[in-house]
Amino acid sequence: MKGGDRLPSKEALVAFIKSEGELGNKVGKREIARAFSIKGDARIALKAMLKDLQKDGAVKSRGKSLAKTGALPPVVLADITGRDRDGEFTAVPVEWDEEDLGPTPRIHVHLPRKPKPGLKVPGVGDRVLLRVNADREGDGTAYAGRVVKVLDRAQAQVIGVFRAVPGGGGRLAPVDKKSLGREIPIPPGDEKDAADGDLVAVSLTKIGRFGATVAKVREKLGSLKSEKAISMVAIHTHGIPHEFPQAVLDEAEQARPATLGEREDWRDIPLITIDPADAKDHDDAVHAEPDDDPKNEGGFVVHVAIADVAAYVRAGSALDREALVRGNSVYFPDRVVPMLPERISNDLCSLRPQEDRPAMAVRMVLAADGRKLRHSFHRVLMRSAAKLSYQQAQAAIDGRPDETTAPLLEPVLKPLWDAYRCATRARNERGPLELDLPERKIILNKDGGVDRVVVPPRLDAHKLIEEFMILANVAAAETLEQKKTPLLYRAHDEPTLEKMRGLGEVLASIGIKLTAQGALRPEFFNRILKRVEGSEHQPLINEVVLRSQAQAEYTAENYGHFGLNLRKYAHFTSPIRRYADLIVHRALIRALHAGRDGLPDGVIPDLPEIAAKISAAERRAMAAERETVDRLIAHHLVDQIGAEFTGRVAGVTRSGLFVKLADTGADGFVPAATLGADYYRYDEALHALVGDRSGETYRLGDEVRVKLVEAAPLAGALRFEMLSEGREGSARGRRGRSAPRPTVRVADRAEGAPRRKSRVKVRR
Structure with missing residues (x-):
């Protein structure tokens, strides 16, 4: 089709724009002219022809690039909606107008055999950034996509409880701890057939460029009043297949x-x-x-x-x-x-x-x-x-x-x-x-x-x-x-050097010198655990040794x-x-x-x-x-607001302390802002919060007494008030002006370090 000043047909132009776009290549006037050897005054005629194709709706402009109408760009934001017969993920583009562009294309999502470090593994319901091209496998899927980034689930789909309001529409109470207390409006007509109290999946959109976020019910997942509702929340939140084809x-x-x-x-x-x-x-x-x-x-x-x-x-x-x-x-x-x-x-x-x-x-x-x-x-x-x-x-x-x-x-x-x-x-x-x-x-x-x-x-x-x-x-x-x-x-890999350094710092703080000789073996940790057995340091060292271990995998x-x-x-x-x-x-x-x-x-x-x-x-x-265990226990304790419990500090972050109750194993959060009149700073080496003026210390593994002040069964979240005094310590002195301490709710448990794994195990 190369022919000096001779212009290609409109059909040839559309076919070229489509094929190059599917390969992820940029397609503009310069690339078209080069491909068809169009020079001189013929470039003006080419420009006019491309404008006609845009007016006809055959192609569309993406900045300085062109694409065939109905085709996806090289990089697209998409929602993973399900799996095909082979168990592979399928996705659809987030923005697609079927009236203007035709049927919504499906994207066959390829997961890498060796995921990049730090790249989350996506699941059904996740929103992902994909690099796409034409799917050459001939399975009926229009595109193949490679995951560039997995976005927060909340950006794609939110699971929550529908609360109806008079006159139509309603509000969504999300089950996610990070969204606790922040209900999302559902406009009239977007509630689908959901009834008050139903567990639903919604998609989120914004009204206008700077408007409020609203939700639209995608699917009704069942009633919270039904049997086994608590586990159904986790099943749908994590996209666990639970019905056999x-x-x-x-x-x-x-x-x-x-x-x-x-x-x-x-x-x-x-x-x-x-x-x-x-x-x-x-x-x-x-x-x-x-x-x-x-x-x-x-x-x-x-x-x-x-x-x-x-x-x-x-x-x-x-x-x-x-x-x-x-x-x-x-x-x-x-x-x-x-x-x-x-x-x-x-x-x-x-x-x-x-x-x-x-x-x-x-x-x-x-x-x-x-x-x-x-x-x-x-x-x-x-x-x-x-x-x-x-x-x-x-x-x-x-x-x-x-x-x-x-x-x-x-x-x-x-x-x-x-x-x-x-x-x-x-x-x-x-x-x-x-x-x-x-x-x-x-x-x-x-x-x-x-x-x-x-x-x-x-x-x-x-x-x-x-x-x-x-x-x-x-x-x-x-x-x-x-x-x-x-x-x-x-x-199961051996602990990293960084984890070993952290363990060494904790051991040094209680007078134990970390001396590993030769290849690192489990017996090294067993000797440490044996040394602190029966002492006040046993819970702390047992927890720190556990956290130093890598996660087993296939x-x-x-x-x-x-x-x-x-x-x-x-x-x-x-x-x-x-x-x-x-x-x-x-x-x-x-x-x-x-x-x-x-x-x-x-x-x-x-x-x-x-x-x-x-x-x-x-x-x-x-x-x-x-x-699920967290939600069940939070529901179990909701009638015990004000009750006092014994537990141990099971996690320490800048935001506060996680406390595990002795009787039930329930995890709850004590915000740092509620610990006392002092300002508490996070000491990573000690796994502790330390008061600036008093030196009062709350440390991982400490036995404490707490009072339950808030329980959110749907989110599986508990908030405690600390009743025990911390360990005595030396004041560190103020290291600069402290920022005002924020009001902290149960949802703040998600801040700081990742939430620790519960020790509750459910057997068959």
């Missing part, structure tokens, strides 16, 4: 029980399951017996069998795609949002007593000192001999067997405990990190409210199952590495598990509720040539991206579970 349910119903076939027959081995008393699925079974090999006197043979989920959830199927989207099951006090439908998790893959079930199993031979001598993996058909609770198994070992455990005591339970004591010797020699983290469990009443919060005793039965699962996970990683088969590791590259002090570690033991374990099962099937449902070649290049997705899903689940 019909295709997934249909596929699950069509599944048929696996038979013996080419599997090994392990039905004569008396494997048993030991789980929480209220568990609905049972995906791991254990058995142990003394090793009869005379060369291994005092040793044991341990069998761990795990439900063979890969037999029912094939790679690339509807079940598999949905499981990847979910990443893991999410456990709330009042419900479970499972990774797989009940037909799979609670039926075909639940290791029920006296029923044949397919399993992936590992046989491990332990020496008398607990070291694992060798192991082998097997694809088997098993039959559980019994279903026991932790308390039931422990009671039998402690001399209180019941009808179920009495026949199992000698042949099954005692050998299990003997093997566990054997394995403990190697564990103690290995020296994993020993943090004292009591786990709280919420007990609900019949109305779904909090009845009480308990700290269940840590039994040897819990430790036994945990230790055998760790051994099986290590064996899986070792086998796959030996077979040179790609897998997903469960990795990764296709192995860098070991620092906390467990293991070089090779993978999650193998819970494929019903964790997608990473399903990947490891498929990898073992592939490595051992144990079936046609192993890890496909096409999935291997995607393992880094899968690891990033399921790590993000895990963090999402943790946040949702934590927030």
